[in-house]
Amino acid sequence: MTHVTRRANRLALPAIFAIALLGGCATGGHVPGNIHFHKERLTQYHESGNYERDIAKVADDANAWLAQRLKTPGKHAVVFDIDETALSNWPSIKANDFGWITGGDCKISDKGEVSKPCGLGPWIRMGRAEAIKPVLAVYQTARKMGADVFFITGRPDLPAFREATEKNLRAAGFTEWAGLHLKPTGQKLDTIAYKSGERKRIESEGWKVVASVGDQQSDLDGGYAERVFLVPNPFYYVP
Numbered sequence: 001m002t003h004v005t006r007r008a009n010r011l012a013l014p015a016i017f018a019i020a021l022l023g024g025c026a027t028g029g030h031v032p033g034n035i036h037f038h039k040e041r042l043t044q045y046h047e048s049g050n051y052e053r054d055i056a057k058v059a060d061d062a063n064a065w066l067a068q069r070l071k072t073p074g075k076h077a078v079v080f081d082i083d084e085t086a087l088s089n090w091p092s093i094k095a096n097d098f099g100w101i102t103g104g105d106c107k108i109s110d111k112g113e114v115s116k117p118c119g120l121g122p123w124i125r126m127g128r129a130e131a132i133k134p135v136l137a138v139y140q141t142a143r144k145m146g147a148d149v150f151f152i153t154g155r156p157d158l159p160a161f162r163e164a165t166e167k168n169l170r171a172a173g174f175t176e177w178a179g180l181h182l183k184p185t186g187q188k189l190d191t192i193a194y195k196s197g198e199r200k201r202i203e204s205e206g207w208k209v210v211a212s213v214g215d216q217q218s219d220l221d222g223g224y225a226e227r228v229f230l231v232p233n234p235f236y237y238v239p
């Protein structure tokens with residue numbers, strides 16, 4: 001650093017602090033970005049196809065792993081989460097403008113228009129969610145190579161949800177599974193404890209979980225999977 005630039009820095013720093021201080025006074029100093037623009041970015045991310053392309057990159061890794069790993073003989077299991085992993089709830093997310101609305105009603109017109117809002121519970125019970133295609137391809141790789149598939153979901157284990165989930169999975173192309181684990185109602189376990197506990201149970205029954213695929217870190221943490229694959233989901237968070 002030359003003498004001249006050191007001197008310039010000595011002059012500049014107080015000026016920067018002064019500007020920051022004034023800016024802080026004017027705005028409160030800690031105003032987060034406006035939510036409207038973040039919603040716009042999320043919508044653009046989904047509708048541009050970048051969301052699905054990013055999922056496809058993760059799915060490619062999962063397919064490559066399974067193609068290699070499932071060559072080895074054994075009783076192998078591949079575990080999938082459901083929401084925003086196997087199935088997309090985008091019509092409900094969009095209709096709710098990124099609000100987490102679980103109750104209320106949801107209607108779909110003859111033209112396929114989704115009511116605003118569209119409660120997540122009623123939406124799920126309609127069984128209209130479409131497959132997330134790159135993940136469907138991972139499912140197909142698993143089945144083709146002889147692995148058994150398990151779904152472990154935070155959806156409540158109630159008859160209406162189980163029936164709708166089975167119907168929806170089949171309609172979306174996930175046609176068979178060795179287990180569909182919905183979360184027992186009233187269970188106090190958090191997601192990591194619940195999901196890793198279910199994987200532990202699958203392994204105690206003789207399977208080796210070679211891959212676990214989910215859209216939340218909480219789908220994947222807690223062990224009992226050789227490899228985990230996290231597909232992007234910037235639309236909501238499940239701790």
Ligand SMILES: [Mg+2]
Nearest residue numbers: 081083084215
């Ligand atoms: Mg999910």
